[in-house]
Amino acid sequence: MHSSPRRLGALLALGLAVPLAAPLIAQGPPGGYYDPVDDSNPAALRQTLHAVIDDHQRFPYTSGSTDTWDILELAMEDPSDSTRIVELYKNASLAKQGGGNSFYNREHTWPNSYGFPDNGSGNYPYTDCHLLFLCDIGYNSNRGNKPFRTCNAGCSERPTISGGSGTYPGNSNWMSGSAVQGTWETWMGRRGDVARGLLYADVRYEGGTHGVTGFSEPDLVLTDVEALIASTQTGNNESLAYMGMLAVLLTWHVEDPVDARERAKNDVVFAFQGNRNPFVDHPEWVACLFESDCGVGAPYCFGTACPCGNGDAGAGCANSTGSGALLAAQSGSLSFSHDDLVLELSGMPANQFGIVFMGGSTAGSVFGDGRLCVGTVHGRFPVRAADAGGSLLEGPGIVAFTFAGFPPAGWITVGVPYFFQGWYRDPGGPCGQFFNLSNGLELLFTP
Incomplete structure (x- = not known):
């Protein structure tokens, strides 16, 4: 598993475009990947699905070797131009720059300040590319660590490249307030991607230790209780951490179904980390796990x-x-x-x-x-x-x-x-x- 990602990273470091259809990147889950999953009831689904996606290969956040920059620039590649990426919130196509550029950076959709701020070698969620997205630097700063909520016409507009109308919701992101009390509403075309990333985190990270390295992992839990989210922001890595808002994320999952770009990102991240976001492959499992509707x-x-x-x-x-x-x-x-x-x-x-x-x-x-x-x-x-x-x-x-x-x-x-x-x-x-x-x-x- 290590040689393929390193080869891809080397090509990217040289500025060479690597097409998404490269033989190193397969489309969809391999045969039998989800065979152990029991979706007959929420408890069985959570237990068996966690076992499938747990214990992934960690890559460093920033490094001279293959890191999250390399993975994300391939995972979020512009399908019409392999030398560019399409970032998350503005939906802009930008030339690939690599780490430390002044155009885009990496968005923690689950803010690392909520439970895992210390980027040590054993911090798995910090560098998990299912949770990371390339993002316009200004918009990433605007979002900060606001929970995902539904906004209204009184919020401030952050338009996509399609342009803002000034009328809510339009084709824009919307924001108000700051930190735990703040609101960030992702634009319609990518809100489902964000939701499924956080829903993945709720199942992937359930505490305990990494089965291969033995490092401790947090229990990440989605909630609608603001006070629980606030209790998570301690400045230290925590064994239990919260993020939200769950009800909003479940709505976004339905409003913005899985599309080709999201499937492509899942395929690339899987090629590196060795685990998939199951809610991209099986969106129907969200209802079973989070709404007890399993059939x-x-x-x-x-x-x-x-x-x-x-x-x-x-x-x-x-x-x-x-x-x-x-x-x-x-x-x-x-x-x-x-x-x-x-x-x-x-x-x-x-x-x-x-x-x-x-x-x-x-x-x-x-x-x-x-x-x-x-x-x-x-x-x-x-x-x-x-x-x-x-x-x-x-x-x-x-x-x-x-x-x-x-x-x-x-x-x-x-x-x-x-x-x-x-x-x-x-x-x-x-x-x-x-x-x-x-x-x-x-x-x-x-x-």
Whole structure:
């Protein structure tokens, strides 16, 4: 594990661009990475997930060898120009400068002053690149160690490069006050990244000692209690530390879903540290861990009895990627009144078009390169394009959606089962039919 990061760091130190698609950086978790995870209930998920992401490889904050500057400049590389980075709060594309420059520095999304201010060789959260982001120097100073909260029109605006409107919330960051009593509201396009970084910290750091080096680690806990956060700011490394606000971060996680840039950062940090942010790979686990909602929907109709031997027991029938597509809840709940459910259709060929459709019964007939799992079709949601990772999202607003020529708003009835499935184009599919389908997903909405 050490030779690859050092080679990457050396290239960066020479000013040579290293593309994100370099063979040293794999996309997505390796096969079996999450196999030990038990997501049947919050306690089991926390215990087994912590065991998977614990005990990562630490790199120094600043060093003549590979350090957090090297990792972050690769992890936050501008996808359109490998000589530049895209920083967090202003969303500006800046030329890579390396450490000690006057344009951007490193933002501790969990402020190190809250629990781990002393950067010693055994301080793992201080240099954890899942918690660190490159950031405009002025904006990093503006944020300081303010907790993440929801602001209002009375706050001060810190716009992104798209420009500020002066009208809250717009496309801007917003701030007020200072320190523990202060507020920082991250702009809409990166608030989910920040939230998932802190949610990761809550699970990764649970006290005890590092399993390899034996160094003590803090227990980092997210909270909505300001007094607990204030008690953490002692000037010393603490065994228990708090940050917030948890309720806001959970909202941000839903408002700003995982995107390609966040997946790319996760892949790069994993290549160095050896651990992943699981909430980038499995956003649905947030609801189970922090809201005790461990099951949204019942999947069915997996890839068996597929038309040309292209079975995949854990998803729909296999497509041109070699695996099947999976329809599952990405975030939110089955609450009719909240209408916050987001479905994710993943495992599609990159950049192909797909749709989510639903009906009132099940089916099981061959259709294209897959199997049609939904009967009595009520309608379909809008056509959407998968991202480079082969995923698309549908929702929130599933309850309120009105199908053209189908049942009007109010067509979903609480307590009645509905059946959802994903359809997508697959020109290179194994059976030659140019399209395929995911598994089915049964949903039963609650009040």
